[in-house]
Amino acid sequence: MTINAIPGNNKTISNKRRGSLSLRNRLLITFILLAALPVLATGIVSGLINAQGLRNAAFEQLASIAQLKKNEISTWVSSLQVNLDLFLQGRDLLDNTNNILQNSAEADTAKIELRNKFNNSNKVTGYFEELFIMDKDGAVILSTNSSQEGKIFSTQTFYRQGLKEATVTPPIYDVALSSYSIIFSQPIKNKSGAVIGVIAGRANLAVLDQIMIERVGLGETGETYLVGSNYALLSQLRFGEAKIGETYVRTNGTTNAIKLKATGSELYSDYRGVPTLGSYLWVPELQLALMAEHDQDEALQSANRASAITLGLMLLTLVIAIVVAFLTTRSIVTPISQLVTIAENITTGNLEVNAQVQRNDEIGALATAFNTMTRRLRELIETLEQRVADRTKALATSSEVSRRLSTIINQKELVTEVVNQVKNAFGYYHTQIYFYDENNDNLVMAGGTGEAGQMMLAQFHKVAKGRGLVGRAAESNQAVLVADTEKNPEWLPNVLLPDTKSEVAIPIAIGNKVMGVLDVQQNIVDGLQTEDIDSLQSISNQIAVAIKNIQSTEIVAKRASELQTVANISTAAATIGNIDDMLQEVVHLTQRGFGLYHAHIFTYNENTAELEIAACGYKEGDEHEGTHGTTTISLDQEQSLVARAGRTRQAVIVNDVRSDSGWLPNPILTETASELAVPMVVGDRLLGVLDVQSDRVNAFSDEDASIQTTLASQVATALQNARSFSQAQQHAERETTVNLITQKIQNTTSIEAALQIAARELGHALGMKPTLVALDPPALVGESKAVVNE
Template sequence: MTQSVSPLKKDNVRRGSLFEMTSLRARLLAATILLALVPLLITSAAVTYISSQGLRQDVFDQLESVVTLKNIQVNAWLESLQTNLDLVLVNPASLDRISTTLSSPDANDIAQVRRELTEYNRRSGYFTELFIMDAEGRVIVSTDDVQEGKILTTQPFFQEGLKAPYTAPPTYDLSLASYSIVISQPLKNGSGDLIGVLAGRANLDVLSEIMQQRAGLGETGETYVVSSNFAVLTSLRFSETAVGQTYIHTNGATDAIKNRTNGSGIYLDYRGIETVGVYHWIPELQVAILAEHTESEALQAANRVIQTTLGLIFITILAAGLAAFQFTQRVSAPIVNLARAAENISQGNLDQRVDVAQRDEIGILAASFNAMTFRLKELIGSLEQRVVERTQALSTVAEVSAAASVILETDKLLQEVNDLTKERFGFYHAHIYLLDAEEKNLVLASGAGEAGRRMVAEGRSIPLDREQSLVARAARERKGVIVNDVTQAPDFLPNPLLPDTRSELAVPMIVGENLVGVFDVQSDQVGRFTQSDADIQTTLAAQIASSVQNARLFSRAQSALAQSEKLFEGSRRIAQTDDLQETMNSLLELIDIPIINGALLLTHNRDSQNNIESVDIVANWWSGVGDPVYPVGARFSIADTPGLEAFVSPENLFFRDIYADQRTQGNMQESGIRSIVVLPLFIGSKQIGAFSLLGMQPYDFTQDEIQLFLTLAPQIAAKLENRRQFERAQKQAERETMLNAISQKIQSAATLESALQVAARELGHALGGKPTLVELELADNPSGQENAQKESLA
């Protein structure tokens, strides 16, 4: 169960994707734009990426070179500080004085050295303070005399300066209230003994100056120095905060200071603005130099490339979109039109037309569509027309059938059918062939109009097996046969009576299983008949066939009734009269077959072997037309009369046309007789004679007639026998009367002689005047009686 349900469920659950559901136009549009955009976007992305990366790298490179430059400048400054410090001691006189002062400080010496240092520093201008410490770290001489006497033993610049030239990282000096850098170096006397430390203090102004010299960093670029405690040591371009009091913990500063490293990156600067930065760690000063450039400006070029590309992409998208829209519109509009038209048509609007001017496949499709719609409309129109026609035809069929059904006489019926059919359907001709009793020939039974009547009169018939006949074919195949251009049909036989026939339709007339005939209609138009016509005419034919059947049944019933009456009448007439001649007359009056012009009643005469030797005409009838019949009393010897065999046949014989009949072997030809009926008459098994009807024309005796004959024949035989018996009895009586008279005459004869003479005379007279021999036997001789008996019988 579930197995069979699940696929249905699947179908229900399955839905089209959004893409499937959207309209053709939207899909085309999307696809076209995608087609245009995908390569565009890929290319632009690649170009943008490459160029912006390049430009970005340029920015970093520029910052790197700036930082490097600053680094070099700082180092150069530090070197010059160191050099300048060295130069303090170049003068041996000064060194001596310093040595002396350190070993035994004297106010005058100190003042002298201070003056020299001050003078020197004034000229060089590198230091804010030059000072000399003794080996314990006590400041002995300083260009700032307030500083003299200070004990800087714990200061790194002293401790390191004892060993080697040293640069102290920037530190905040509380008493000076500022950051400063101290450069120091060992101080040795002329003999090379370490006697103290020479130091120079430099403030950070120079560092600031170095940093503030712009090196093409644009409006937002700057370089600055951050101490290892994250305090900024040079002035900032975008901050008022004093040196040493602003702490900078940007990613760049943190990386440089924590990791004591050089580097670069994009990060938020001290203002919180996205910045491109490059930084160097300067180990000598324990500070970091940072060069930063606001990203928006630094990457302006790169951004401009991106912006330009984006702008171009946008414009291209617009253009592509427009083009795609146009293209899609152009492609899809006709299809949408078509679809709309199809929808309209599906709703029954066949007047819908698609206007497509294109000459491409869509144009062809639209044209085909229009053609299809036109054909469809035409088809539906003609269908309606055909339905009307068909309805009319069927009503005509009904009409014809109705008219036909009330006619019980076949001829009239068929005539009516033909005439009506021709008239109502507007045919050129209509006629009906009926299958004959033997079912071998189709006999023209009725035809419309004068031509029809003439053809019927000609007794046209078509053998059922005639190959070329349209009518025969329809009968054989039991279906309608159409020839829509008879002049083109190879087997068409032009009918002079129907010269204008161009197309012909023959339909079989069938009732149940039985073929009754063929209904044949003709038109003077080529191509007049369709299968539809065949169907209609077949319907009509079936109804005609039915009517014909009805009519036939009716007439059969009628004739059966008439037959009974005739039989009765015949029997009555046979019984009514004793006279054979009279019987003949009344019988033939009853039979009433026009072509019968003569009739004979014959008796047989048999020889001693009981073979029929001759026949006697015992009664006859003649209509008065044609040759007279043989007279009553005529005797024909079998041996002498050719063709007489037929009249002694023990079989019933019906000759339609003896001229054409094999059985007569030509014997009866030229007798003037064409059709004959011979009915042998039997009393019991004894054939006593025959009753024969003679016709002047060939005639098909109907079953009814034959039946009538066969019914009457025994009665006629009985009549004839009666008649013979009666005649024999009468003759016997006459003979006995005569014999009585002769006996009386003989008895009245006086003598024997006279008696014999009388006998001979009387007997001769009585027996036909032939010479009479009388033999007299005196004894009662039975054989003599027998002979006499025989005589009388002859």
């Protein structure tokens, strides 16, 4: 036999399994998250802090480089201004300038001197590409570059401002020279302080380029360069094909530096579009922006390396976490999965599977428990199969018993049937049934199987209430089971049933009313168990109902019989004219018809107010049958049920006479156990009392009283009728006798004869032998005469 899992349940479980993450995945995710989250959090936070710090450091480095270069530029500007100033300090400059301006004879010499002076200075310092002097109209009167002489810069700032003060121009483009120039200029004043011209120097921008090209601390991709306020490139770039004078650099960095004329650092795309860390400075004296840039990739290399290491460590930790999580999960889930497979096998009915116990931990314990469970389940199912078979048989038996019981109306037959049926169906060793006796004192065996049963039945085997299994079951109205009789000291052995090893006694009861006990015995230890009780109890209940039915049927039959008896008695009473005979017949029939111990009738003598015994009905064969003695009982007598019934005109029942104080024992009727006295009444007149007695206690019910009252009433009516008839007959006879005597007397002719006849006839009529008839008064007859009839 296989037990299939319930499909519905199975579906629900598998649906749930599909709807949620498997244990494996949950464990895996949990382990990985537990390991990964702190690693990620720590890694990311430290990485960010690290990167930010290194980025800031890179920016600071750029800013300090830019600042250093700006300082260099400032120094350079100062140096050039100082240099120009030094020329002005020299007295020869003014003299020579004056000579040139005045175009004096020494003008040429002056030019040569000044050119030499300027060239010598430039050779040493390298500050200026060209030094020149302009007159008050802006015309170049002398230049270290002779091709420049004659040019007029009247509209140029360096000239106009130079007339007033020491000036530095921003980088301006010189078309003729095809280059940007920064021009330093100062007024040349004569001794009286009047401006006679302007000395100007075109700065050597190679120096600026040099300052910018210096790349200490800028790595492979770092650079610094200058951009004019028009975004034009003013110094060389490291990358691309930039050309000073043509290339413009418009980046976020240059825009901020030029528009805001500010100093700052930020991340932006440089002129090549490469992400770069830039630091910019505005150089106000030259109106240009100094840019220091470092490719982000390189500048943040250390930051990136740190991030990469952090990331690598994170990944490594993550991988280790995943591997460990995977292994741990597998070590947990695989055995569980195996157990699940086993469980699923079990659900499909395969109980032959066994889990492998490989470990000593909880999983191992679970596997062991699983195996135990499977084994137990296997055993359970095997015994269950047996039990189901037993149960089925029990139910069939119960059903059969029930079916049979419904057809049996005889208690004895029923008992015999049941015990045999139960014994055979269940293969019991012995089955028997006990019923309470009438006094509910003992449980009398009503039937049992086999020879032992017959013998016990023949022996009127009985068990006292409360004794042994049977007695206890009856008393407690509970099934009593002794699975192993040898181990139960209270168990009473029966020599007729020597092989009994287990026994169960089941009360046969309806509600609280116990009628008897169904007792079953088995010849093996534990042959009877709790399971047997259920089916036996069911059978026992059916027995109880059947017995009850039978009893009800018997009662109905009894009542019918009793009523028939009443009718018979009534008929007899009505047909028997002689009162004594009639009463005798009534008590006789009553005793016989109702199966009583005794029945008698007392008639009531109104004159003496006594109840006189009129007829007695003894048990068949009793020596006293046909006699009734002369007992009289005063109607007033207390200690008499008969008198009480007469007095009260009510039926009196004493179902246990010995315990009734108002009961008067009769020495002849020794076996009387219960007594019923009913008054015989016609109208208001008490005619007597019908008294019936039983040798059983509790023999009379109210119904019995009712029946006997009916009977008494019928008998009373018959008695009344009989008495009336008897009186009427006497009266008629008397009339006839009187008439006859009268006739006879009339027929006489003499007084004597008349008296003689009168005496004879009256004596005869009255049944008196000596009869005296006398005439009085004598006057009537003359003399008194008396006739005696003897």
